[in-house]
Amino acid sequence: MEPVRGDAPERSSLHKPESDVKSCPECGSSSVVEDLTRGERVCGGCGLVLSDHRIDTGAEWRAFSSEEADSRSRVGAPMRYTVHDKGLSTVIDWRDRDVSGRKLSPTRRSEIYRLRKWQIRSRVHSSMDRNLAQALSELERLASQLGIPQPIRELAALLYRKSIQKKLVRGRSIEAMVAATLYAACRIRQKPRPLDEVADASRIDKKKLGQCYRLLLRSLNVRIPLSNPIDYISRFASQLELSSPVQLRTVEILERSRDMGLTIGRDPLGLAAAAIYVASIMMDERRTQREIAEVARVTEVTVRNRYKEIVRKLGIDTMSLV
């Protein structure tokens, strides 16, 4: 397989273990081999692929000798959108000496002094950068509270930069726009979080957040498809401590429901919740409507309505459920 570079969306697969596993779930071996050229992490014991589609952070060129490697290498930290100057800063330090340690001439010295002054001013003192610096720290706070991985944070930061350029932030709270970009980034990467969850973690109410999110979609011309209920399953299932057979059955139910046209115009969260409810009963790991409604952030009524439809249309025997 070709290594994946750039920001190719990673498709979540139910059985793919999280990428930061320390030991192999299959044989227990703790030797994990990174195969960067193939973008995979492989168990050294049994060869099980622990995660694939990893982003290759290595160089995009090949070198055939160490001299060639040296000459081609470009030094510096990787560019990041979550640092307000993209991490590309070169800082002029305070010593009045050049690289070889000699004292600078007076004219050179005043020149350096001037450069340093303007570097400091231009970095933090322009209003856009001040806004950005504040927004990015809020982004970090929010993202870590929600447990959102770095690549998604980077995407959110990129979206925020774009919305500053489009002057979307003016007249709106920074927090609201940050929350909206984070919510959007999660959905783009197919790891959606309920809007309520993001709203709770920030100090923004759901309504404002929704407004900012829609504004973002319209102004940046990004087309984000409806979230897929399946993308919620593994998170909800683990919150409810449901086994993986239940998750599998849930996915099955969702796929059949989609084929029967039960999903159009329905809230993906409600569908996910209802499918989990049905599957949990079928697999004899019953959870109450209330418990499920709570993690999916919908009401019991919605769970009920969806699950009734599913049972009726898919011809699931109600008796076998009880």
Place this chain on the structure above:
DNA sequence: AAGACGAAAGTGGTTGA
């Protein structure tokens, strides 16, 4: 007593005149 059920009224967003 907890969970499930379903009716009725309220909410916020979308659509189309």
Place this chain on the structure above:
DNA sequence: TCAACAACTTTCGTCTT
């Protein structure tokens, strides 16, 4: 800009396990 509309929520009384 406004009304109709679909989906979801809130609330509440009743039935079931």
